[in-house]
Amino acid sequence: DAGITQSPRYKITETGRQVTLMCHQTWSHSYMFWYRQDLGHGLRLIYYSAAADITDKGEVPDGYVVSRSKTENFPLTLESATRSQTSVYFCASRDHSSYEQYFGPGTRLTVT
Amino acid sequence: RKEVEQDPGPFNVPEGATVAFNCTYSNSASQSFFWYRQDCRKEPKLLMSVYSSGNEDGRFTAQLNRASQYISLLIRDSKLSDSATYLCVTNGGFQKLVFGTGTRLLVSP
Numbered sequence: 018d019a020g021i022t023q024s025p026r027y028k029i030t031e032t033g034r035q036v037t038l039m040c041h042q043t044w045s046h047s048y049m050f051w052y053r054q055d056l057g058h059g060l061r062l063i064y065y066s067a068a069a070d071i072t073d074k075g076e077v078p079d080g081y082v083v084s085r086s087k088t089e090n091f092p093l094t095l096e097s098a099t100r101s102q103t104s105v106y107f108c109a110s111r112d113h114s115s116y117e118q119y120f121g122p123g124t125r126l127t128v129t
Numbered sequence: 130r131k132e133v134e135q136d137p138g139p140f141n142v143p144e145g146a147t148v149a150f151n152c153t154y155s156n157s158a159s160q161s162f163f164w165y166r167q168d169c170r171k172e173p174k175l176l177m178s179v180y181s182s183g184n185e186d187g188r189f190t191a192q193l194n195r196a197s198q199y200i201s202l203l204i205r206d207s208k209l210s211d212s213a214t215y216l217c218v219t220n221g222g223f224q225k226l227v228f229g230t231g232t233r234l235l236v237s238p
Contacts, residue, residue, distance in 0.1 A: 050225075059216070059228050059230035060216075065224070067224065075225070105170075107172055116161040116163075116220045116224075116226060117163065117178065118226055119175070120172035120173050122172050123170075123172050
């Protein structure tokens with residue numbers, strides 16, 4: 018049971034490049050989330066999705082785009098990466114009956 | 130004011146000690162409460178949910194005080210493997226969770 022996976026695990030990119038972080042879950046959870054984690058800020062919600070084709074902004078959505086064409090996938094795209102987007106990105110999911118979220122292993126992104 | 134506030138620590142305790150963390154939350158409408166554990170450079174993992182009547186899971190006890198808007202986590206007989214950051218979490222707005230910045234625990238031999 019793979020649960021929730023993220024790829025790549027590590028990524029270095031240059032300012033201005035587009036980069037996509039992938040998230041895949043095998044639980045058929047309806048809800049999926051993207052967070053970034055930075056020192057001093059804790060986990061901050063970027064975007065979330067309640068179901069396929071339903072997405073909504075979180076606390077820090079600027080500079081990010083998401084899509085959810087299939088229940089199991091929730092990619093996060095940085096359209097034009099900036100140094101301030103250097104962070105650790107976590108994807109999470111949960112089913113509709115509980116607030117408990119389960120996290121993927123994270124992607125460590127560095128923008129140079 | 131942050132929605133969830135925690136003492137960042139670190140709390141340095143010897144093996145076998147009992148240690149307690151508190152956190153406060155500002156949203157009186159919050160209904161769900163959790164403690165997550167996060168090891169260095171790893172993903173947060175659910176440690177336990179926190180119920181109104183308090184709940185226990187082995188060496189871990191969680192309490193909720195709605196009147197004062199705080200939750201607590203008590204760890205008894207600390208192990209070296211308990212060293213981690215403990216995140217206090219409540220449900221925020223619609224369908225979302227709000228995370229505290231965490232309390233770091235270091236258990237030494």
